[in-house]
Structures are given as C-alpha cells and as structure tokens.
Amino acid sequence: MGEVDPAFIQDVEHRPKLAAPQAEGIPLIDLASLTGYSPSDGGAVAASTAIERLVAEIGDACKKWGFFAVVNHGVAVEKRERIEREAREFFGQGLEEKKKVRRDERKVFGYYETEHTKNVRDWKEVFDFAVQEPMLVPASHEDGEEGVTEWTNQWPEYPPGLREALKEYARELEKLAYKLMGLIAQSLGLPANRFDEFFKDQTSFVRLNHYPVCPVPHLALGVGRHKDAVALTILAQDDVGGLEVKRKSDGEWVLVKPIPDSFIINVGDIIQVWSNKAYESVEHRVMVNSEKERFSIPFFFSPSHYTMVQPLKELTDEHDPPKYRPYNWGKFLVTRKASNFKKLEVENIQIHHFRI
Ligand SMILES: O=C(O)CCC(=O)C(=O)O
Ligand SMILES: [Fe+2]
Numbered sequence: 001m002g003e004v005d006p007a008f009i010q011d012v013e014h015r016p017k018l019a020a021p022q023a024e025g026i027p028l029i030d031l032a033s034l035t036g037y038s039p040s041d042g043g044a045v046a047a048s049t050a051i052e053r054l055v056a057e058i059g060d061a062c063k064k065w066g067f068f069a070v071v072n073h074g075v076a077v078e079k080r081e082r083i084e085r086e087a088r089e090f091f092g093q094g095l096e097e098k099k100k101v102r103r104d105e106r107k108v109f110g111y112y113e114t115e116h117t118k119n120v121r122d123w124k125e126v127f128d129f130a131v132q133e134p135m136l137v138p139a140s141h142e143d144g145e146e147g148v149t150e151w152t153n154q155w156p157e158y159p160p161g162l163r164e165a166l167k168e169y170a171r172e173l174e175k176l177a178y179k180l181m182g183l184i185a186q187s188l189g190l191p192a193n194r195f196d197e198f199f200k201d202q203t204s205f206v207r208l209n210h211y212p213v214c215p216v217p218h219l220a221l222g223v224g225r226h227k228d229a230v231a232l233t234i235l236a237q238d239d240v241g242g243l244e245v246k247r248k249s250d251g252e253w254v255l256v257k258p259i260p261d262s263f264i265i266n267v268g269d270i271i272q273v274w275s276n277k278a279y280e281s282v283e284h285r286v287m288v289n290s291e292k293e294r295f296s297i298p299f300f301f302s303p304s305h306y307t308m309v310q311p312l313k314e315l316t317d318e319h320d321p322p323k324y325r326p327y328n329w330g331k332f333l334v335t336r337k338a339s340n341f342k343k344l345e346v347e348n349i350q351i352h353h354f355r356i
Contacts, residue, residue, distance in 0.1 A: 007121040008220040014120075016244070016253070016287045020219055026245060027061040027264070029054070031179075032072040039192035040184025056290075059187030060097055065269045066282030067245050069259055070180075075172045076263050080236055082161075083148040083169045083208075087295055089159040090127060091210040100156040103128065108337050109205065110154035117224030117350075119189070119328075121289045124211045124222050125255075129153045131170045131204040137305045138328075145190060148305070170206050170299065173234055177301040180232060180265060187274055190314060195231075195274070201304035209296045211242065216286035222286035222294070229336065230300040231270040234263050246283040252287070269351045270303065273324045276311035281351075305330025325354045334347040 008349045010016075033050035063070035081252035090098070101110040113125040178199075182192035211222040222242060238244060243256040243264065256264055270279045288294070303309070310326035335349045 004216050004220070005329050008123055008216070010221055010224065011132055012221060014221070014225060014340055015219060016217070016221060016285070022249075026065050026067045026069055026264070027057070028069045028071065028082065028259065030059060030072050031070050034072075034074065034183075036178055036180065037179055039178055039185070039196060047339055050191050053062055053296060055183055055186045058183045062187065062189055062267050062271075062279040064185060065245070065248060066255070066280050066283070068263065069256070069264050071259065071262045073263055074179075075176055075263070079165075079169050079172055080261075082294060083165045083297065084236075085240065086159050086162045086165045087127070087208045088201040088299070089211070090156060090208070091125060091295075092161065097158065098125070098156070101127075101152075101156045105217070105338070107154055108151055111156075112343070117221075117226050120221070120224050122223050123214045123220045124209055124286075124298045126210070127169075127208040128205055129155075131174060131206060131299075132202050132227070133201055135205075136201050138330040139333050139344045141338060141344050142333055143331070150271055155200070165202050165204060169297075170204075173206070173299040174204070174301075176263070177232060177234060177299065180234070181301070181316075184232075184267075184271065184279075188278060188312075188315060189314070194312075198303040200229075200315065201306075202300040203305055203329070204300055206297065206299050208258055209286075209294075209298070211286065211294040211296075213293050215289060215290060217288045217290050220288060222288045225283050226283040227248055227281040227283055228266060228268040228298075229270070229332070230268040230302040231274075232301040234299040234301065235266070235296060236298075237296040240292045242288065242289065242294050243296070244285055244287060248280070248282060255287075268300075270309050270329070273309050273351055273354075274315075276315045276320065277323050278315065302333070303329050303332065311318065321356075324351065325356055327351075327354045 025342045098111045105109040109128045111127050116276040134152050139147035139149040181195045185194040186192050239258045241258050244253040247254050262295050267279045307329040308326040311322040316322045
C-alpha cells in the first residue's frame with residue numbers, strides 16, 4: 001500500500017468486508033399514491049386507504065430499519081440526471097480549480113477534500129451548498145451569545161450550469177422532504193403538518209459526493225461509520241453501490257443496492273429526538289472500490305437554527321417521559337462545523353450528550 005496516506009486507514013474492527021452478505025435489505029416503498037398529497041392541509045387527503053397503507057409502511061420502515069428506498073417519488077429524472085452530469089464536470093477539474101471554492105472556517109459551503117469521520121480521513125471529495133440562502137445561524141456556539149450571522153454559498157466558474165441545476169434540484173427535493181415528513185408525522189399519530197413549522201428558516205444543505213477509485217478499498221472507507229445529525233436525509237446514489245447500513249436486528253452491515261431512479265431515505269438524529277426514540281437514526285458508512293469511482297447526492301433536511309430540538313409533548317407522558325433534554329439546533333450545527341476543521345481529541349457533539 002506504500003504511498004497511501006495512513007490518515008485514510010481504518011482501525012481493524014471498522015474495515016469493510018468487501019463481499020458483504022447479500023442478506024435482507026432495506027424496505028422499498030412505492031410513493032405513487034402520494035400524487036396530490038400535501039401535508040400543509042393537515043393531511044386531509046390522508047383519509048384515503050392508499051395513504052393509510054403508505055403511512056403504515058413508512059412507520060414500519062422507520063421503526064425496523066431507520067432507512068428505506070422510495071420509487072415513484074415525483075422528482076423528474078431529467079433534473080437528477082442534469083445535476084449528476086454537472087457534478088461529474090465539476091469534480092473532473094484539477095485540484096487547483098476546485099480549491100478556488102474551498103470551504104474554510106468562515107465560508108462553510110463549497111469544495112472540500114480532507115473531511116474526517118471519527119478522526120479517520122474519508123476517501124472522497126465533496127461540494128456543499130445551502131438550500132435557503134442566506135442561511136441564518138448563531139454567530140457563536142457559546143451559550144448565552146445571542147447574535148445571528150449569515151452563511152452564503154460559493155459557486156465555481158465551471159461548470160457554468162452547476163448553480164442553476166443545483167437550485168432546481170433542491171427545490172424538487174424540498175417538496176419531497178415535506179411530503180415524507182408529513183407521512184412520518186402521520187405514522188407517529190400526529191397531524192401531517194406537525195413538523196412544517198420547524199423548517200421556516202431551514203438550514204438544509206445539499207452535498208455532492210465523489211468517491212474516486214481507491215487502491216485500498218479493504219482498508220479505507222468513502223465515509224466512515226456515522227449517523228446523520230439532521231432531521232431527514234434523501235440520498236441519490238449512482239449505480240455503483242457502496243452504501244452500507246447497520247441492520248438494527250443483528251448489527252450486520254448490509255449493502256444498499258442501487259435501484260434506478262430511487263432515493264434512499266434515512267431518519268436523522270432530530271427525528272430520533274422528536275419521536276422520543278420511537279424511530280432511531282441508524283449508523284451507515286460507504287465502501288469504496290478499486291475499479292469504479294462513485295457519485296452520490298444527499299439532501300440534508302434540517303430545521304431553523306432557533307429550533308429547540310426536544311421530544312414532542314404529544315409523544316411523551318408520565319409512562320414515557322422525555323429521553324432527551326432540549327438542545328438548540330443552531331448552536332449544535334455551529335459547534336459541529338467548527339469542529340470539522342480540527343482533529344479532535346474528544347468526540348464530536350452528538351445527541352447522546354443530551355440524553356436524560
Ligand atoms: O454516499 C453515500 O451513499 C452516503 C453518504 C453519507 O452517508 C453522507 O454524506 O452523510
Ligand atoms: Fe450519512
């Protein structure tokens with residue numbers, strides 16, 4: 001392995017098995033009956049039995065897996081193909097070009113090639129951008145400091161169509177995100193629009209992931225094991241495969257097989273807290289491969305910075321008391337971003353720090 005930087009090498013117990021078991025995979029859910037569904041009307045359409053069935057399926061998938069795939073989701077395939085083409089063009093440039101829009105402590109969106117997950121370097125490069133611009137966030141992660149600041153996007157000169165393609169894609173994905181949150185709310189016995197208020201000044205962002213060919217796929221990972229801190233993730237992956245999910249039933253890592261024109265949905269930490277752990281955010285990681293590069297695009301649906309994330313009152317009572325203390329999402333986000341630029345001795349901020 002001579003020239004591979006040791007920063008990429010996973011500890012033995014976290015290395016991937018390249019021939020992962022072809023065991024039972026995540027549920028596949030058909031959203032065809034969602035046409036015309038709008039959570040903002042409180043789920044009035046949800047009277048139909050087709051929607052009731054869908055709600056039950058989603059609830060089941062959230063409980064058992066924390067992950068599921070969806071088809072017939074209503075996002076036009078051309079919009080997705082367009083952004084996939086633009087992403088290839090962008091990452092196909094030389095490092096010097098890409099570094100012109102490199103992310104740093106002050107400009108937190110843009111290109112980045114040295115991300116670490118749990119202090120091991122990921123075999124990937126990324127481009128991040130905010131869905132709602134400017135993104136409002138706390139100016140400081142310190143408690144008691146009230147100031148708010150704005151985070152803005154950086155756009156490369158090339159490819160010239162990237163910006164428009166990404167914005168158009170984000171608008172589509174946002175609609176899907178609201179629908180999914182509506183179904184998830186209903187599956188918890190809540191009105192379909194229960195979560196909408198939290199996303200008024202959303203801090204959602206989209207990431208373009210590029211996993212180059214890797215000479216040591218048995219030692220490194222594209223993304224090390226982690227849970228998503230956000231509310232909900234909607235991921236587009238190409239046909240190469242590599243995403244693995246830790247199956248709740250037995251702790252096995254199982255491959256999420258690519259299905260054309262599907263999205264992978266996963267419950268993030270915030271839904272885990274809102275639902276008082278009825279649904280859990282599940283660990284996942286990405287394998288790389290020595291023959292093919294891989295691209296993926298997660299949309300991280302995240303609430304307004306001033307949201308106090310806590311178990312919903314409707315879902316707690318004296319028999320089922322809150323399992324988490326409230327935490328401020330903006331402060332959490334800013335703390336995370338700041339720690340991205342340091343190699344930490346201590347663990348990154350996590351929701352279990354707020355466990356009661
Ligand atoms: O590329 C993938 O399949 C997943 C990426 C991921 O988990 C992340 O960026 O949080
Ligand atoms: Fe993730």
